[in-house]
Amino acid sequence: MSLSTQPADPRTERDDVTQPQLGPLGLLRFAWRQLTSMRTALFLLLLVAVAALPGSIFPQRSIDAVRTADWIARHETAGPILDTLGFFEVYASPWFAAIYLLLFVSLVGCVLPRSRIHWRAMRSLPPRAPKRLERLSAHESVTLDGAPDEVLREVRSALRSGRFRTHSHDATTVSAEKGYLKETGNLLFHLALIGVIVGMAWGHLLGWKGDVILPVGQTFANTVARYDTISPGPLVDPADFTPFTMKLTRFDAEFEDDVQGKGQFGSPRDFTAYVDFTKTPGAEPEKKVIRVNGPLETGGGTAFLLGNGYAPKITVRNAAGTVLYSEATPFLAQDNNYTSVGAVKVAGAGPAGKQLGFAGLFLPTAVLDEQGPRSVFPDALEPALALSAFEGTLFPQGRPQSVYSLDTDDMTQLKNADGSDLLRIWLTQGQTFTLPGGQGSITFDGLERFAGISIRSDPGKELTLVSALAALLGLILSLTIRRRRVFVRVAPAAEQGRTVVSIGGLAKDDDEGMGEQLEDVLTRLKERRT
Amino acid sequence: MTNETLASYANLSLYSAMAVLTLSMLGYAGYLAGLLPARDARAESADAPDRELVSAGGGSAGDGGPSRADAVTARGGSDAQVPLRARKAAGVAHTLALLGTVLLFASAALRGASVQRWPLGNMFEFGVAAALFTMVVFVAYGLRRDLRWLGLFVVAPVLILLGLANTVWYTEAAELMPSLKSVWLVIHVTVATISVGLFAVGFVIALLYLAQDRFGTERGVLRALPDGKTLERLTYGLHIIAFPLWTFTLIAGAIWARQAWGSYWNWDPKEVWTFIIWVVYAAYLHARVTRGWRRQSATWVAVAGFVCIIVNYAVVNMYFVGQHSYSGL
Ligand code: HEM
Numbered sequence: 087m088s089l090s091t092q093p094a095d096p097r098t099e100r101d102d103v104t105q106p107q108l109g110p111l112g113l114l115r116f117a118w119r120q121l122t123s124m125r126t127a128l129f130l131l132l133l134v135a136v137a138a139l140p141g142s143i144f145p146q147r148s149i150d151a152v153r154t155a156d157w158i159a160r161h162e163t164a165g166p167i168l169d170t171l172g173f174f175e176v177y178a179s180p181w182f183a184a185i186y187l188l189l190f191v192s193l194v195g196c197v198l199p200r201s202r203i204h205w206r207a208m209r210s211l212p213p214r215a216p217k218r219l220e221r222l223s224a225h226e227s228v229t230l231d232g233a234p235d236e237v238l239r240e241v242r243s244a245l246r247s248g249r250f251r252t253h254s255h256d257a258t259t260v261s262a263e264k265g266y267l268k269e270t271g272n273l274l275f276h277l278a279l280i281g282v283i284v285g286m287a288w289g290h291l292l293g294w295k296g297d298v299i300l301p302v303g304q305t306f307a308n309t310v311a312r313y314d315t316i317s318p319g320p321l322v323d324p325a326d327f328t329p330f331t332m333k334l335t336r337f338d339a340e341f342e343d344d345v346q347g348k349g350q351f352g353s354p355r356d357f358t359a360y361v362d363f364t365k366t367p368g369a370e371p372e373k374k375v376i377r378v379n380g381p382l383e384t385g386g387g388t389a390f391l392l393g394n395g396y397a398p399k400i401t402v403r404n405a406a407g408t409v410l411y412s413e414a415t416p417f418l419a420q421d422n423n424y425t426s427v428g429a430v431k432v433a434g435a436g437p438a439g440k441q442l443g444f445a446g447l448f449l450p451t452a453v454l455d456e457q458g459p460r461s462v463f464p465d466a467l468e469p470a471l472a473l474s475a476f477e478g479t480l481f482p483q484g485r486p487q488s489v490y491s492l493d494t495d496d497m498t499q500l501k502n503a504d505g506s507d508l509l510r511i512w513l514t515q516g517q518t519f520t521l522p523g524g525q526g527s528i529t530f531d532g533l534e535r536f537a538g539i540s541i542r543s544d545p546g547k548e549l550t551l552v553s554a555l556a557a558l559l560g561l562i563l564s565l566t567i568r569r570r571r572v573f574v575r576v577a578p579a580a581e582q583g584r585t586v587v588s589i590g591g592l593a594k595d596d597d598e599g600m601g602e603q604l605e606d607v608l609t610r611l612k613e614r615r616t
Numbered sequence: 617m618t619n620e621t622l623a624s625y626a627n628l629s630l631y632s633a634m635a636v637l638t639l640s641m642l643g644y645a646g647y648l649a650g651l652l653p654a655r656d657a658r659a660e661s662a663d664a665p666d667r668e669l670v671s672a673g674g675g676s677a678g679d680g681g682p683s684r685a686d687a688v689t690a691r692g693g694s695d696a697q698v699p700l701r702a703r704k705a706a707g708v709a710h711t712l713a714l715l716g717t718v719l720l721f722a723s724a725a726l727r728g729a730s731v732q733r734w735p736l737g738n739m740f741e742f743g744v745a746a747a748l749f750t751m752v753v754f755v756a757y758g759l760r761r762d763l764r765w766l767g768l769f770v771v772a773p774v775l776i777l778l779g780l781a782n783t784v785w786y787t788e789a790a791e792l793m794p795s796l797k798s799v800w801l802v803i804h805v806t807v808a809t810i811s812v813g814l815f816a817v818g819f820v821i822a823l824l825y826l827a828q829d830r831f832g833t834e835r836g837v838l839r840a841l842p843d844g845k846t847l848e849r850l851t852y853g854l855h856i857i858a859f860p861l862w863t864f865t866l867i868a869g870a871i872w873a874r875q876a877w878g879s880y881w882n883w884d885p886k887e888v889w890t891f892i893i894w895v896v897y898a899a900y901l902h903a904r905v906t907r908g909w910r911r912q913s914a915t916w917v918a919v920a921g922f923v924c925i926i927v928n929y930a931v932v933n934m935y936f937v938g939q940h941s942y943s944g945l
Contacts, residue, residue: 124906131899132917135892135924142885142932149883177883286881295879379798379876390878542878550880554867561863565856598849 122195141176212261215573219590224600244610271563281553289546294318301397305333328386336360393538404526417448423461445492446473475500622730633719643709644767650702717751743781749813800872811861818854819922889928896921
């Protein structure tokens with residue numbers, strides 16, 4: 087007799103038996119049995135773990151598209167092959183999906199029949215006591231005062247007080263069982279995992295996220311065109327976006343300037359974005375703050391503060407002094423001291439081939455020494471721009487490109503006035519640099535900070551969370567509760583008026599506590615006798 | 617706001633803990649060494665059944681049955697057969713292990729006080745906390761059953777971990793980056809570290825079990841261990857406590873990720889590894905009840921799980937690019 091919370095599954099046992107000739111239907115049934123067997127589930131679990139690995143090793147397009155493109159470019163042979171195989175989008179790749187879908191089909195196919203079996207088991211009676219209780223792994227026998235039927239009655243009540251379910255199949259035995267909640271917990275756990283997946287799928291289909299870089303003073307309106315990047319789920323209609331607006335009025339950044347805390351000098355301490363938030367057009371703007379770890383609910387979405395940096399205001403003029411470009415231009419921080427890269431693309435400087443581009447660094451606290459230009463502190467104490475200038479075609483063949491870098495394939499770098507060396511522009515705040523050869527000038531007018539704000543919506547997250555917590559509860563029940571069967575038989579003792587009580591326990595092999603369980607029952611019984 | 621004095625006391629406490637634990641380790645080694653000749657002697661005179669000696673005082677149905685301590689020493693024999701010197705060594709080792717654990721706790725608490733935050737914000741602090749919780753698990757479990765045979769195998773790796781934390785991962789006491797300022801840091805990382813402590817002890821026992829299975833029960837120090845069945849059960853017992861805690865870690869991490877990064881799951885390398893670890897341990901629990909899988913093979917899956925934990929701490933934190941920018945290095 088086996089007592090497993092896993093109902094004896096005749097299907098898996100048949101695995102080794104040579105299969106007779108199967109028709110198409112039989113083949114299908116055979117495949118289904120294989121898929122829903124415990125061994126397959128185990129194999130698929132291990133496979134999921136292995137398949138998830140490459141996504142942590144290779145850069146992923148959905149997380150960092152630039153780094154991914156860079157990696158592919160640097161690995162000429164491996165890059166494109168791995169790309170075709172989906173190694174840069176592991177979690178959206180067909181093979182990853184195939185594994186987890188199979189796992190979940192297997193899960194459903196396994197859990198539903200088990201639920202049915204468990205439902206029946208919960209309502210059925212504990213089985214008849216075996217003939218010889220002393221053959222059970224844990225067993226004991228005591229002699230007590232009293233007649234057998236009287237003792238048996240009290241055995242039953244002792245078992246019930248120990249939360250056993252009892253039944254007497256005949257006049258001299260009691261069969262008892264407890265711990266049905268173990269299997270219930272196990273099933274809850276597995277079913278809840280399905281809930282987690284459904285919640286994730288729901289969020290994927292109906293959720294969206296968009297990122298925007300918002301310099302201080304600028305206003306963001308929640309329309310698709312206004313996002314720098316946006317990825318809506320397949321079932322999302324961006325026309326339905328709630329039309330709020332948000333103006334960044336101030337951005338505070340605090341950095342460690344206490345030189346005492348060695349190794350931490352310059353570490354970020356606090357970031358706060360102050361916004362004027364207008365829920366619907368025409369409504370009164372409300373003053374709100376967005377912090378790291380403190381997002382803002384926008385209604386239909388949530389705005390998170392995920393990044394920040396500097397947007398120096400740069401103006402480019404032609405030789406005649408006409409302004410060709412004048413914008414707060416965000417530069418993206420590359421290190422903890424905000425050594426930032428960016429580009430200025432002056433498409434209006436002339437026709438293709440005669441356009442101007444600037445690329446280089448913004449340094450909030452600049453130093454220039456033999457290590458090259460860099461920033462030594464993240465706050466803007468001595469801001470400077472270090473740029474190179476290019477002439478040529480900014481957008482060759484209209485290829486898409488990052489706003490923060492220059493595609494210099496069709497451009498030539500400008501040289502010094504005497505042609506001796508490549509031109510290097512160094513600008514501190516307020517300075518203007520006159521380009522050689524009558525190409526005009528570039529000015530570093532002022533400095534703003536920008537906030538990197540991400541607005542996201544995930545309608546599936548509540549279902550996922552509730553399911554995950556239910557899974558945890560089920561897991562705890564399943565792992566802590568013991569399924570136990572106890573059998574008791576009474577017989578008249580040799581001495582008059584005494585009864586021999588034999589008790590035996592049947593448990594899973596790992597149940598070290600069975601002996602104590604029997605003790606507990608006997609103690610309860612003795613309490614009743616005195 | 618860093619209080620340098622408190623921070624230096626924290627370090628002092630840490631060094632003392634390491635010194636004390638080193639002595640404890642030697643004591644446990646002495647215990648095992650002292651045990652071996654005793655076992656040999658017993659093997660020669662194989663007539664005295666252990667059980668009689670153990671339960672000499674009782675035997676009636678009322679007081680005991682096979683007790684816990686009994687189950688562990690079933691193979692090793694009762695305390696009476698352990699030479700006095702070995703018993704003394706183990707006693708001293710145990711006291712020192714307790715003292716070392718208290719000192720580790722003091723070190724973590726002082727560091728927390730010095731930076732006025734929860735002391736789990738960088739690699740160094742993870743290392744110390746993981747060592748602390750591993751010791752807590754060992755000492756606490758040791759109250760319930762005789763784990764003297766395990767001391768050497770727990771304290772030695774804990775010392776290695778502390779050594780690494782102190783040299784390779786050392787970070788000055790400091791405040792946290794903004795993204796780490798959250799109650800979820802306290803919840804998520806603390807529970808993660810507690811479950812790592814449990815997994816660690818489970819892992820050590822799993823290795824001993826596999827070693828015994830591979831090399832037999834009569835070779836060298838393997839003779840001094842409980843039998844395979846007991847080792848396997850202990851391994852399982854620790855894992856089923858650790859696994860729900862790890863599940864909770866995963867959920868709490870997702871909640872925090874949504875607060876800090878806007879989305880509860882981003883497939884960031886650190887998240888991927890937390891997930892991989894979870895799946896591997898789930899596979900262990902499955903493998904253990906899958907027909908056709910031997911307990912030994914299942915235990916290998918648990919070992920793989922802990923290897924993933926080591927990779928997660930030592931490799932992913934340092935070398936993989938992700939949003940979990942908290943190694944502090
Ligand atoms: C997403 C996939 C799955 C995961 C993460 C998973 C996880 C787990 C975990 C952690 C346990 C141990 C805790 C407990 O006893 O409740 C467990 C037990 C169990 N699982 Fe799964 N499981 C998965 C799929 C499946 C499938 C497909 C089957 C059916 C073939 C299955 C059958 C079982 C059974 C029968 C047990 C009980 C073992 C026992 O008696 O202790 N699981 N599962």
